[in-house]
Amino acid sequence: MRTFGPSEFAFLLAAVRWTLLLSLVAFCGGIAFGFLIALARVSRFFVLRGLAQAYIQVFQGTPVLIQLFIAYYGFAVLFDLRIEAWTAVSLAFTAYSAAFLGEIWRGAIQAIPRQQWESAECISLSYFAQLRYVILPQAFRISIPPTVGFLVQLVKATSVAAIIGFIELTRAGQLMTNVTFQPMIIYPIVAALYFVICWPLSQFSRLLERRFDASRGITQGL
Amino acid sequence: MRYVFQFGIVADRTDELVHGALSTLWLTACGALGGLALATLCVFLRTAGPRPVRWAVISYVEVIRNTPFLVQLFVLYFSLPALGIRLYADQAAILGLAISFGGYATEILRSGIEAVPRGQIEAARALGLRPFKIFRRIIVFQAFKIVYPALASQIVILLLGSSVVSAISATELTAITNSLQSQTFRAFEFYFVAAAIYLGLAFATKVLLASLYWLVFVRGREA
Amino acid sequence: MPVVALRKVSKKFGKHVVLDNVDLEVAKGEVVAIVGRSGSGKSTLLRCINGLEFIDSGEIAVNGRRVTRNLADLRRLHREVGIVFQSYNLFPHLTVERNVELGPTKGKGIPLGAARKLAHDALAAVHLTDKLNDYPARLSGGQQQRVAIARALAMEPVLLLFDEITSALDPQLTGEVVRVLEELAAQGRTMILVTHEMGFARRAASQIVFMHNSRIWEHGPPQQVLENPKNPEFQTFLSAILRN
Numbered sequence: 001m002r003t004f005g006p007s008e009f010a011f012l013l014a015a016v017r018w019t020l021l022l023s024l025v026a027f028c029g030g031i032a033f034g035f036l037i038a039l040a041r042v043s044r045f046f047v048l049r050g051l052a053q054a055y056i057q058v059f060q061g062t063p064v065l066i067q068l069f070i071a072y073y074g075f076a077v078l079f080d081l082r083i084e085a086w087t088a089v090s091l092a093f094t095a096y097s098a099a100f101l102g103e104i105w106r107g108a109i110q111a112i113p114r115q116q117w118e119s120a121e122c123i124s125l126s127y128f129a130q131l132r133y134v135i136l137p138q139a140f141r142i143s144i145p146p147t148v149g150f151l152v153q154l155v156k157a158t159s160v161a162a163i164i165g166f167i168e169l170t171r172a173g174q175l176m177t178n179v180t181f182q183p184m185i186i187y188p189i190v191a192a193l194y195f196v197i198c199w200p201l202s203q204f205s206r207l208l209e210r211r212f213d214a215s216r217g218i219t220q221g222l
Numbered sequence: 223m224r225y226v227f228q229f230g231i232v233a234d235r236t237d238e239l240v241h242g243a244l245s246t247l248w249l250t251a252c253g254a255l256g257g258l259a260l261a262t263l264c265v266f267l268r269t270a271g272p273r274p275v276r277w278a279v280i281s282y283v284e285v286i287r288n289t290p291f292l293v294q295l296f297v298l299y300f301s302l303p304a305l306g307i308r309l310y311a312d313q314a315a316i317l318g319l320a321i322s323f324g325g326y327a328t329e330i331l332r333s334g335i336e337a338v339p340r341g342q343i344e345a346a347r348a349l350g351l352r353p354f355k356i357f358r359r360i361i362v363f364q365a366f367k368i369v370y371p372a373l374a375s376q377i378v379i380l381l382l383g384s385s386v387v388s389a390i391s392a393t394e395l396t397a398i399t400n401s402l403q404s405q406t407f408r409a410f411e412f413y414f415v416a417a418a419i420y421l422g423l424a425f426a427t428k429v430l431l432a433s434l435y436w437l438v439f440v441r442g443r444e445a
Numbered sequence: 446m447p448v449v450a451l452r453k454v455s456k457k458f459g460k461h462v463v464l465d466n467v468d469l470e471v472a473k474g475e476v477v478a479i480v481g482r483s484g485s486g487k488s489t490l491l492r493c494i495n496g497l498e499f500i501d502s503g504e505i506a507v508n509g510r511r512v513t514r515n516l517a518d519l520r521r522l523h524r525e526v527g528i529v530f531q532s533y534n535l536f537p538h539l540t541v542e543r544n545v546e547l548g549p550t551k552g553k554g555i556p557l558g559a560a561r562k563l564a565h566d567a568l569a570a571v572h573l574t575d576k577l578n579d580y581p582a583r584l585s586g587g588q589q590q591r592v593a594i595a596r597a598l599a600m601e602p603v604l605l606l607f608d609e610i611t612s613a614l615d616p617q618l619t620g621e622v623v624r625v626l627e628e629l630a631a632q633g634r635t636m637i638l639v640t641h642e643m644g645f646a647r648r649a650a651s652q653i654v655f656m657h658n659s660r661i662w663e664h665g666p667p668q669q670v671l672e673n674p675k676n677p678e679f680q681t682f683l684s685a686i687l688r689n
Contacts, residue, residue: 061378061424062417063385065396070417073403074410078225118497119534123548123600124523133551137538152288159290163389170292177300184304187297191289198288 004180009189015172016193022168023155025090030097030154031147037102039131042109052102059099065160068092072164085166093158100150108143109135145212148205152198159194169193225410232411235402242395243419249394250381250427252316257323257380258373264328265335279328286325292386294318299390315384315392323380330376334369335361367439374431378424385420395419446509447472448604448635449494454503456489463489464500465659471604471652476630477637478646478667481656482682487639490656491606494637495526508603524553527597528606531613533589535581541568541592542577548600560599567595571625587618591625598629605629607638643686647671655679 002008040052059067072088075081112135120130162171173190177183232239268279286294298321299314309317338361388397395416403412449471456464463486471477479487492498494505496512496519505512508525512518536544545567549560568574571591581589590610597605607626611619623645630636630649640646646653647667654664655676663676674680 058417058421061382061421063382063396063420065385065388066399066413066417066420069396069400070410070413074413077407077409080225115530115532115534116536119530119536120547121519122495122497122523122528123596124520124552125547126520129551133547134536138536141538156288156290159292160386162292163386170290170296173293173296183296183300184302187293187301191285191293191297194289194293195285199284202284202288 002180004176004182004185008176008180011176012169012172012186012190012193015167015169016197018166019155019158019168019194020197022089022093022158022161022166023151026093026097026158027151027154029090029094030101033094033098034101034103034105037098038105038109041102041106044127056099056103059096060103064092064096064157065163067096068160068164085161085164088164089158089161089166093154093161096157097150097154100153101147104143104146104150105139107146108139111142112138142212145205145208148201148208152201152205155198155201156194227411228408229411229415231406231408232402232415235406238398238402239395239415239419242393242398242416243423245394245398246381246384246420246423249315249319249384249387249392250377253319253323253380253384254377256316256320257325257327260320260324261327261331264324265331268328268332269335283325283328286322287329291318291322291383292389294322295387295390311387311390311392314390315387315394318387319380319384322383323376326376326379327373330369330372331365334365334372337368338364370431370435370439374428374435377431378427381424381427382420448475448508449637450504450506451490451494452504452506454490454493454500454505456493456498456500462659464493466503467659467661469654469661469664471635471637473603473635474633475635475651476649477652477654478650479637479639479654479656480641480643480646480682485656486659487656488608491528491608491637491639494604495528495606496522497528520552524600525602526604526606527600527602528608529590529593529597529610531609533581533586533593533610533613535589535592535596537581540578540580541573541584544581544592545596545599548596553600563599563601564595567598568592570598570628571595572621585618586614587621590614590618590622594622594625594629603635605634605636607636607640609639609641611640611642641686643671655682657682 037052037055040048041056043049068089071092072083072085075088076083116134116138117130120134125133158168159170161168162174165171167175169190173186176186180186264279264282267275271279295314295318298318299309299311302309342360342364384394385396387394388400391397399412399416403409406412447470449469451467451469454464454467455462465486467486467490469477469490479490481487489498493500494507494512499514507522510518510522512522536547539547542561542564545564546557546560549555549563550557553560555563565574565577568577571594573588573591573595576584576588576592581592584592593610611622614622619642623642626636626638626645627649638646638650650667652664653667653670655662655670655674655678657676657678663670663674663679670679671683674683
């Protein structure tokens with residue numbers, strides 16, 4: 001049995017890297033796919049709109065943990081493969097992020113007044129030119145505060161990867177506890193580490209919100 | 223893909239899944255009501271309390287909103303015993319959910335109170351309405367109406383987030399699904415059905431809360 | 446061949462009739478002022494001419510070509526017909542120069558150099574060449590509206606539509622915009638304006654059209670129509686306007 005000391009703390013810090021890496025990968029992937037989903041969601045074609053809406057509702061209406069279980073255990077059984085934890089978590093959290101970011105982008109695009117679309121149309125811009133030069137630049141600005149807010153939600157959500165054994169910060173805490181039998185120190189320290197990552201992001205998001213004078217995003221994930 | 227779907231096996235265990243779903247609903251209800259009560263208290267303390275109390279509430283809210291629920295749960299279940307408080311898994315689950323929801327709800331309620339139009343409060347004062355009770359009724363009622371959608375969303379988030387309590391083996395749908403799939407090796411079918419059940423529960427909750435809104439704030443006001 | 450020809454144009458929004466058998470012809474170089482109360486269908490008429498809205502029956506032809514729902518046709522229509530809106534609708538994230546350049550570059554595919562020249566010429570026509578690098582938010586309402594006019598001019602349209610472009614402006618700012626309108630009219634541009642500016646209509650319009658309850662009740666040259674209004678509704682309308 002070990003006691004919790006600097007080398008144990010170093011182990012936790014090393015695990016923080018995985019939390020951050022997972023969050024970053026999922027965030028970037030989510031931005032890329034979420035963008036496509038948002039475009040589909042506002043498109044003229046009702047099939048695209050329906051598919052995008054269904055995607056968003058499934059990922060926002062089911063627990064992240066279940067999504068993870070399906071990615072890790074479900075697909076492994078389905079395709080008779082051994083899926084690595086990293087593959088499962090990065091795919092699952094990317095898909096999860098894409099849904100939330102897509103919804104944020106959709107809201108931002110729909111917040112642009114109809115007259116902007118009309119004015120762009122009346123100078124003979126094609127649909128994609130209207131999006132690219134008029135609508136999306138404005139939507140992008142609006143979407144920044146809630147996007148930063150979502151990043152906080154994502155970092156917290158990655159803790160759930162511990163349950164399938166992926167070694168990020170929370171799992172490292174569990175492992176440390178098994179070795180040192182000192183959960184009363186370890187878990188609060190783990191919480192503090194998450195706080196150090198998330199709180200500045202939350203404050204930044206609030207600052208951005210104030211600057212854009214928009215009131216959104218008081219609900220957040222667990 | 224050589225996998226043969228066998229949803230029939232899932233159907234055989236319907237009773238257990240229903241029990242899981244009901245447990246999830248029970249946890250959600252307890253967490254929401256407990257958290258709401260806690261939040262109401264906290265919002266009051268935050269506005270009317272002495273400075274250290276206000277800071278305590280602000281810290282509580284910030285800690286809850288910037289740490290993962292799973293870690294909060296682990297602190298309640300694994301760390302508290304060091305202080306002599308040993309909770310059963312189900313107790314820790316409800317307490318954790320309530321404390322977590324309370325944090326978010328406090329912030330939501332606070333923004334609702336700030337959003338009550340100043341004019342209403344001044345008008346009430348000017349009319350000389352008997353201060354405490356009736357005055358509170360105007361502010362609280364209005365604030366609640368304003369934040370109801372945000373609270374409703376947060377309750378659905380609570381419902382979905384309750385799946386995490388399976389990590390400490392508390393009784394709810396995900397935990398039960400876990401044990402069922404490990405018994406039958408039908409991981410995909412069981413998790414798929416569990417996802418569908420959660421979707422259904424989330425939808426039903428949204429509908430229920432929306433009807434409640436209509437009953438209390440729309441129909442109830444036609445007086 | 447008239448620049449715009451409307452024949453028996455009708456349109457409904459649900460059960461509400463917005464345009465009822467409207468006939469109108471606008472020849473090259475004409476300046477047509479459409480007047481009437483709010484809700485008489487004037488704006489809708491304008492929006493149907495440039496394809497922002499679609500009619501239920503009848504025919505609208507611009508430069509001899511019918512206005513259809515076909516996307517390629519509409520894009521061509523937008524190159525031929527410029528429109529300026531009541532609320533200017535400039536693109537807030539672009540400078541004045543970029544606002545005016547966007548149509549020629551991305552709408553017509555004109556290379557940047559030539560497009561920039563078009564933009565500068567258009568801004569010169571509205572007397573705003575000193576505001577090239579400003580953002581719309583820094584400009585007054587009258588200036589923004591003039592930029593909106595420049596944006597339409599830069600497309601080199603054969604027809605200009607103006608939808609109550611002074612209605613949202615403070616009174617002291619309408620003068621600068623009306624002056625630009627008069628200059629454009631004097632240059633021989635074909636213009637259709639929905640307007641309340643009766644002074645401008647009397648001075649510069651070649652035709653005044655009175656719309657009421659989705660129909661045209663009276664039309665003709667200003668001298669004839671304003672001195673001797675025949676339609677009783679129009680007489681009421683005029684006396685109400687002149688009383689102010």
